Structure formats: structure tokens, C-alpha cells
Amino acid sequence: MLSRKQIPGVVPNQQCDTYAWFSQRAWVEIDLGALSYNIQQLVQFLSPHTELMAVVKADAYGHGAVTVAQTAIQSGASWLGVATVPEAIELREGGIQAPILILGATHTPEQIHAIAHWKLQPTLCSPKQALVFSDILESMNHDSPVPVHIKLDTGMSRLGTNWQQAGEFVQLVQRLPHLSIASIYSHLATADDPDTTAMEEQHRRFEEAIAQIKAMGIEPPCLHLANSAAALTDPGLHYDIVRVGLAVYGLYPALHLQNAINLKPVLQLKARVTQVKTIAAGTAVSYGHQFIAPRELCLAVVGIGYADGVPRNLSNKMQVLIRGQRVSQIGAITMDQLMLDVSAIPNIQEGEVVTLLGEQGKEQISADDWAEQLNTISWEILCGFKHRLPRVAVM
Ligand SMILES: *Cc1c(COP(=O)(O)O)cnc(C)c1O
Numbered sequence: 001m002l003s004r005k006q007i008p009g010v011v012p013n014q015q016c017d018t019y020a021w022f023s024q025r026a027w028v029e030i031d032l033g034a035l036s037y038n039i040q041q042l043v044q045f046l047s048p049h050t051e052l053m054a055v056v057k058a059d060a061y062g063h064g065a066v067t068v069a070q071t072a073i074q075s076g077a078s079w080l081g082v083a084t085v086p087e088a089i090e091l092r093e094g095g096i097q098a099p100i101l102i103l104g105a106t107h108t109p110e111q112i113h114a115i116a117h118w119k120l121q122p123t124l125c126s127p128k129q130a131l132v133f134s135d136i137l138e139s140m141n142h143d144s145p146v147p148v149h150i151k152l153d154t155g156m157s158r159l160g161t162n163w164q165q166a167g168e169f170v171q172l173v174q175r176l177p178h179l180s181i182a183s184i185y186s187h188l189a190t191a192d193d194p195d196t197t198a199m200e201e202q203h204r205r206f207e208e209a210i211a212q213i214k215a216m217g218i219e220p221p222c223l224h225l226a227n228s229a230a231a232l233t234d235p236g237l238h239y240d241i242v243r244v245g246l247a248v249y250g251l252y253p254a255l256h257l258q259n260a261i262n263l264k265p266v267l268q269l270k271a272r273v274t275q276v277k278t279i280a281a282g283t284a285v286s287y288g289h290q291f292i293a294p295r296e297l298c299l300a301v302v303g304i305g306y307a308d309g310v311p312r313n314l315s316n317k318m319q320v321l322i323r324g325q326r327v328s329q330i331g332a333i334t335m336d337q338l339m340l341d342v343s344a345i346p347n348i349q350e351g352e353v354v355t356l357l358g359e360q361g362k363e364q365i366s367a368d369d370w371a372e373q374l375n376t377i378s379w380e381i382l383c384g385f386k387h388r389l390p391r392v393a394v395m
Contacts, residue, residue, distance in 0.1 A: 025303030026271035027390045029358070030063050032071050034264035038250050039075035041261045042231070042242075050238045053079035053224070055245035057087060057103065061382040062309075063249060063267055064391040066094035072248065073098050081243050085111045088120045101149055103243075105129065105159055112136045116146060121182060124148045125159045130173050137178035147182035148173065154205040155198065156189040166209035167216050174218060183222035183241070184213065191229035191237075192254040199230070203237060229253035232260040251367060251378050265366060267382065268358025269389075271304035273322075274337070276348050285339055286331025291316060297343040302354050305336040309385035310356065317373055322354050324361030 042052055054077040060068035069080050069091050080096070082088045083104040091100060101121045106112065112133060115122050124130050130148075137146060150170055153160035161169045163186070173179055186206050190198040206225055213220055223239040228247040230237040250265040252258045279299050285291040293299075302320075306312040315333045319326045323345055330341050342348045357365055367381040374381075 024272070024390065024392075025274065026269075026308055027392050028062070028385050029268040029270055030067065030391050030393045031264070031266050031268070031395075032067070032393050033395050034250055035063075035068060035071050035248070035266045036075040038248055038263050038266070039072050039077055041263060042244060042247060043076040045261050046231075046238060046242060047235065049240070051079060051241045052077045053081050053101065053241050053243045054248050055081040055103075055227075055243050056091070057081060057083035057245070058383050059087075061245060061249050061379065062385045063382070064393070065090055066096065067391070067393055068248075069094070069096050069098070077248075079241060079243075081245075085114050085120065089114060089118055092118045092120075101243075107132060109136050113140065116140065116142050121147045121149060123151045123159065124173060124179075125151045126161055127169055127172050130169075130176060130179065134176040134178050142178055145178055145180040148179050149182055150184045152184065152186040152206065152209050154186040154188075154209070155202040156187050158187065160186065163205045163209040167212040170213045170218055170220075171216055181221060183224060184210065184220045185224045185243075188225065188227060188230050188237075191227055191233060192257070194254070194256050196233070199233075227253070229257060232257040246379060246382075249382060251382075265358070267367070269304075269310075269356040269385065270358065271302045271308075271354050271356060273300045273340075273348060273350050273352045273354060274303045275301040276342070276350055277301075284331075286315075287334060288332055291331040297341050298348065299330070300340045300342045300348050300354075302338050302340060303336065304354075304356065304389075305334050305338055307335045307386060308389050310338065311370070311374055311384065313374055314370065318356075318370070319365065320354050320356050321358075321360040321363050321365060322348065322352060324363060326363055326365075 054072035056065045056069050059065045080098050080100045081103050082100060085106060088100045088102055099121060103123055105125055106122050107129060151160035152163045152166050154163045173181055188199055188202050210220060224241040224243060225239055226237045226242040228244045231242040231244055246253050247263055250263045277299050279293050279297055281293055281295045283293045304310055310333055312333045318329045325345055327340050327342050329338055331339050357367060367378040370381045371378045
């Protein structure tokens with residue numbers, strides 16, 4: 001049996017018994033053993049001089065940032081990446097001391113004060129932003145320089161200074177007081193594409209930018225370029241740090257990368273049956289009466305809905321696992337509840353656990369399955385689970 005560890009603000013999962021079953025109608029289960037395994041697999045895969053940054057933005061892709069960050073650092077990651085200042089502060093308040101890179105843009109005095117106070121490491125994307133940083137740190141009489149990470153745009157057309165201006169930009173930052181260059185980095189737009197042409201062009205531009213910087217007599221202290229897909233594709237993209245999100249959570253960024261290393265999914269989505277009933281042939285189910293029972297069937301109501309992050313567009317399409325078997329969801333998924341046809345399984349009881357994502361016995365349903373049905377990517381599925389669902393850590 002799984003041992004269950006309580007995480008702050010979370011009721012530990014109860015076994016199915018007469019009183020406890022309703023204490024949690026639905027939850028996200030986080031397997032810290034799988035998380036630790038994935039980190040170790042990634043660390044082994046990298047050459048010894050490359051460090052692993054666990055990207056824990058967006059509440060660790062919905063897994064719970066502090067718990068994930070702690071486990072990642074204990075298991076061999078040495079950096080953490082977040083998108084925003086509040087995400088970084090949450091980690092520091094959670095007692096995490098590892099270096100934290102803020103991947104998003106920061107500009108305001110409040111953000112810069114917080115960066116200095118909490119010893120966070122910002123991304124600098126433009127000369128203007130660099131000047132603002134230096135001025136505000138000056139006005140604060142900040143003594144030790146703030147480590148900053150220079151972001152180059154090599155073809156993503158998102159944050160960063162154009163790679164062709166890399167030399168000038170780095171030279172400017174180097175001359176500004178209160179800032180010290182900790183790394184130079186860029187981000188790839190197509191690393192998950194089996195056709196590597198566009199990625200190779202970005203790689204070439206990154207190399208050219210670095211050559212330009214070196215030609216000015218500046219030796220970049222640290223370089224990084226790879227996300228999960230690039231990390232699994234080509235060791236030539238690893239440099240000094242890889243910034244890995246999705247793979248940390250046990251999912252593959254693309255089908256053709258599944259053989260690179262072994263990963264275990266960390267997240268499972270579970271809910272309980274709250275009522276079981278028999279409905280006659282011809283009975284309509286849920287809002288809009290989209291589903292009409294073709295025969296007498298046994299219907300189970302489950303306490304999870306689109307307000308928890310189960311996409312309404314999966315209505316009448318998704319399957320779930322109960323007692324190790326696949327059953328079909330029927331009728332429109334509602335805000336807090338959904339219905340199943342459990343006719344194939346005898347004697348389903350109220351309180352039984354339904355697995356919406358994860359495995360039961362030999363059956364498995366993954367975020368990739370949902371992503372395919374919804375014409376989206378697994379990243380979006382993971383980030384979609386709302387905070388109404390407690391995150392329950394299991395070892
Ligand atoms: C989110 C993000 C990553 C992680 O991407 P994955 O594809 O999830 O590995 C890496 N770098 C930057 C700049 C990011 O924004």
C-alpha cells in the first residue's frame with residue numbers, strides 16, 4: 001500500500017471506508033518517488049559538467065511548486081526556474097535556498113526590490129531593462145551585485161535581445177554597476193519537431209552570438225539553451241545547464257523522443273463515485289440531454305467536473321479507470337460532477353476511486369491521451385488542474 005505524506009494545507013487521502021470516503025471527492029496525486037526517479041534519470045543522462053535546472057513555473061506544472069522543488073533539489077537538480085517573482089518568493093518562503101532563475105521579464109521597482117531581497121536571479125531581455133535594474137539597485141544602495149541572465153532571441157521571437165546585437169548588449173550590462181552576468185541563454189521554438197532544421201539554425205545563431213561576445217574579450221561564465229525536448233534530442237545543445245520542465249514530470253515532449261530515457265508520470269487525477277443508479281433505456285443524461293441511454297444501464301456519478309480542470313470538451317469522449325477497467329464518460333461534463341456508464345462492472349459502490357489520469361492495474365490513461373483528444377499539448381493539460389483539487393503527495 002502507498003504511504004501518504006501530508007503536504008501543507010492538504011488532507012491526506014483516506015482509504016475507502018464508511019466515514020472517510022467523502023472527505024475528498026477529488027484530488028491530484030503526486031508521486032514523489034517517480035519525480036525523484038525522473039530527476040535521477042535526467043542527471044545520469046547529462047554529462048557531469050552540465051547542471052539540471054528543474055523548471056517549476058506555474059506551480060510546478062500544476063504539481064505543487066514547493067514540494068516538487070524540494071524533491072528535485074534533493075534528487076540532484078541544482079537550479080530552479082520559475083516564470084514570475086511571486087512564484088520565486090513562494091519557493092523561498094517554503095525554505096528553498098537553491099539558485100532560482102526568473103524566466104519571465106521583470107521591470108518594476110517592487111519586482112527589483114524583491115529580487116534583491118530574496119536573492120533571486122532575473123532575466124535581462126533588453127538594454128532598457130538593464131538600465132532600469134542598475135538605476136533601481138543604485139537608488140537602493142544595493143551593495144553586492146545581482147547575478148543576471150542575458151536572454152537572446154535566436155528565432156523564438158519571444159523575450160530577448162536579437163542575437164545579432166548580443167555583443168553590444170553584453171558589453172553594456174558588463175559596464176553597468178550592481179549587475180554581474182551569471183549566464184547567457186536563449187530558448188528554442190521547435191526542439192520537439194523531428195525535423196531539426198529550424199532548431200539547428202537557432203543553435204547556429206546562438207553559437208555566432210557567443211563568438212561575437214568572446215570577440216569583445218568577454219568570456220561568458222555560463223551558457224544554456226535546452227528545454228526538455230532539446231535536452232533529450234542532442235547533447236550538443238546541453239551546454240552548462242539544461243532547463244527541463246515537462247520531462248521532470250515524467251512526460252515526453254514528443255513521440256520520437258520516448259526512447260531517449262525512461263521517465264515515469266508523476267501526476268494522477270482521481271475522484272470518487274458519489275452515487276450509483278440504474279437508468280432505463282431512453283433516459284437522457286446531464287445538461288442538454290446529449291446522451292440517451294441506448295439500453296438500461298448502471299450510471300455512476302463522480303465528484304469532479306470542469307471547475308476542477310476536467311475539460312468540458314471531453315464530454316462523451318473520455319474514458320476513466322475503475323477497478324482496473326476502462327469505462328466511458330456519458331453526457332455533458334458539468335462544473336463539479338460527471339457521469340459514467342459502469343454497466344460492465346458489477347456492484348460499483350459509492351466511495352470507490354475513479355482514476356481519470358494515471359494507472360489502475362494494466363490500464364493507463366495519460367495527459368498525452370487527453371491532449372490528443374483535445375488537439376492541444378500535454379503541458380496545457382497539466383497546468384489545467386485547479387486549486388480546488390488538493391495535491392496529495394505519495395512516496
Ligand atoms: C517553460 C520553459 C522551459 C521548460 O520547457 P519544457 O518544454 O517544459 O521542458 C525552459 N526554458 C524556458 C525559457 C521556459 O520558459
